[in-house]
Amino acid sequence: MSSSVQRKRIRKSPEARRAEIVDAATAVALTEGLECVTLRRIADELVVRPGLISHYFPSVEDLVAEAFGSAVGAELDALLPSGPSEGAAPTRELARFFARTSGEAYDAISRLWINARHLSRYRPVLRERVAEQEAAWRGRLEALLRLGIERGEFRTDDPYVTTIQILVVLDGLGAHANTDTSNRPEAVTRMAVTTAERELGLPRGALSDPGTQARSGDDGAAASEPTAATS
Numbered sequence: 001m002s003s004s005v006q007r008k009r010i011r012k013s014p015e016a017r018r019a020e021i022v023d024a025a026t027a028v029a030l031t032e033g034l035e036c037v038t039l040r041r042i043a044d045e046l047v048v049r050p051g052l053i054s055h056y057f058p059s060v061e062d063l064v065a066e067a068f069g070s071a072v073g074a075e076l077d078a079l080l081p082s083g084p085s086e087g088a089a090p091t092r093e094l095a096r097f098f099a100r101t102s103g104e105a106y107d108a109i110s111r112l113w114i115n116a117r118h119l120s121r122y123r124p125v126l127r128e129r130v131a132e133q134e135a136a137w138r139g140r141l142e143a144l145l146r147l148g149i150e151r152g153e154f155r156t157d158d159p160y161v162t163t164i165q166i167l168v169v170l171d172g173l174g175a176h177a178n179t180d181t182s183n184r185p186e187a188v189t190r191m192a193v194t195t196a197e198r199e200l201g202l203p204r205g206a207l208s209d210p211g212t213q214a215r216s217g218d219d220g221a222a223a224s225e226p227t228a229a230t231s
Contacts, residue, residue, distance in 0.1 A: 018056050020046065025067035030108050034115050034126070037064045065129040068116045072133050075109045080140045090148035095207045097144075098193050101170060110174030138163055148200070155201035162199040169195050 012020070024045045025037045039060050043050040057063040079100050080093075100106065120127035142163040148154035156162045169192040187194075193207050 014056075017052075021053055021056055021063070022066050022070050025063050026070045029064075029067040029115075030071055030112060034064050034068060034112070034119055037067050039063070059125070061123055061125040064119075064123070065125045068112065068126060069129045069133060071112055072109060072116075073136070075106075076133075076137055076140060080137075080144060082140065089153060090144055090151060091153045091202070091206060093144055094148070094196065097141075098196070098207055101192070102189075107174075107177040110177035113171070114175060114177065137167060141166065145200070156199055162196075165199060166192055166196050 021042060024042050028036050028041060028045065037060070039050045039053045039057070042063065043053045046053075053063070057066070079097050116126060116130050120130045138160075142159055145154055145156065145159040145163060149156065149159060173188075173192060190208065194204075196202070197204060197207055
């Protein structure tokens with residue numbers, strides 16, 4: 001006996017539908033690579049017609065670029081929020097940044113960067129998005145370094161150059177995200193931290209233990225120690 005009652009379909013708003021598509025594309029990009037992001041594949045993931053995906057993203061290149069930007073943008077917000085926590089010392093914020101640049105989640109983003117930079121040679125839309133994200137990462141980190149300089153925690157003649165030095169080392173280490181690094185010497189694993197400490201006039205270890213700095217409280221004690229050590 002057939003039922004005359006039909007299941008009511010919930011119509012999503014354009015904003016919600018677009019976000020759903022981007023989320024699905026981002027998940028595929030992170031787990032399988034940007035090459036696997038196609039209109040048909042994302043339609044299959046969401047159990048919809050490919051025409052619905054092309055309605056929001058007429059070109060697959062736009063969807064690929066959006067998936068990449070969504071993933072690395074979210075990672076940047078996790079690593080370096082747009083502004084330091086209220087009352088937080090820049091030294092502590094930078095230490096937390098480095099503490100988060102390890103583990104499987106960060107390796108997944110590193111793989112995505114490798115993937116995107118390779119494909120961007122042939123895909124102009126993706127190349128533009130890669131450049132935008134690189135600028136965003138530089139800008140966010142440089143802003144933190146400049147804040148540290150203003151507060152007397154960091155010392156460097158050129159925070160922009162120091163920013164690039166730190167990111168270049170992180171990129172170099174991230175290039176090995178597809179290989180086994182379990183036997184990597186500590187001097188190598190902390191190379192980015194060592195670079196930052198040296199270029200910012202901080203003592204060795206100042207950026208290695210964010211937990212210790214966090215326990216110092218928000219009264220600036222965590223920041224004053226490195227400053228005194230380098231004064």
